[in-house]
Amino acid sequence: MTRLDGRRGRASTPCEPHGDTARSESSPHPIVLMAALLFAVAVSFAPAQQPAIAPAPVPGPVGLSVGNEARSALLRAERWLRRNDPGPGAEQPAPVPPDAAPCDAAGIARLLPLLQGLPLADPPGGPGENRYEACLRLAHALAECGAPTVFLPDGTSIPWRNALLHELAASQHPDDRGGGWWSTLPEPDPDDTLRSTRAATAALLYLLGAP
Secondary structure: OOEEEOOOOEEEOOOOOOHHHHHHHHOOOHHHHHHHHHHHHHHHHOOOOOOOOOOOOOOOOHHHHHHHHHHHHHHHHHHHHHHHOOOOOOOOOOOOOHHHOOOOHHHHHHHHHHHHOOOOOOOOOOOOOOHHHHHHHHHHHHHHHOOOEEEOOOOOEEEHHHHHHHHHHHOOEEOOOOOEEOOOOOOOOHHHHHHHHHHHHHHHHHHHHOO
């Protein structure tokens, strides 16, 4: 059915919206506008959401890391000795025996610089004492005393076993054949290298195996 739209002077059909109806359908309802405004205000005052950050992994104990480092050094040393050690019948000094370790406080104090990688001013074995024989001597002495930590002259408390293991591993010289050796001289000497490597290896074996 067709009727005449008097306002526009034209015919219209029932399906065709009048002008007011078209405007109302194309514009949002005031309630909708108010709801959108309130939502925008609420969002503007809401605290910003922080991005989720995964926590860092918990590091393993220091002793575990130092122990792995020392075991690697021991494997390199044993590999080097298999190629270079002439055997027990050779004219080479043996590592210092355990019973030679000073267990008195004064003797231990003279060896404590080894825990910091420092030179010994007054080694208990005399001026010619090999540094790595002194490390073995200190390991036995501190193990006999039974304390897991010692106090350095400056008052710092230090876990001596980890410190000595780290010093031995850090001072090793790896070679290009997968071995490792120690020396107390700026220019390595075969006798000093063998003596130092024997003593350092014995110290590592003792420290890694001692309770």
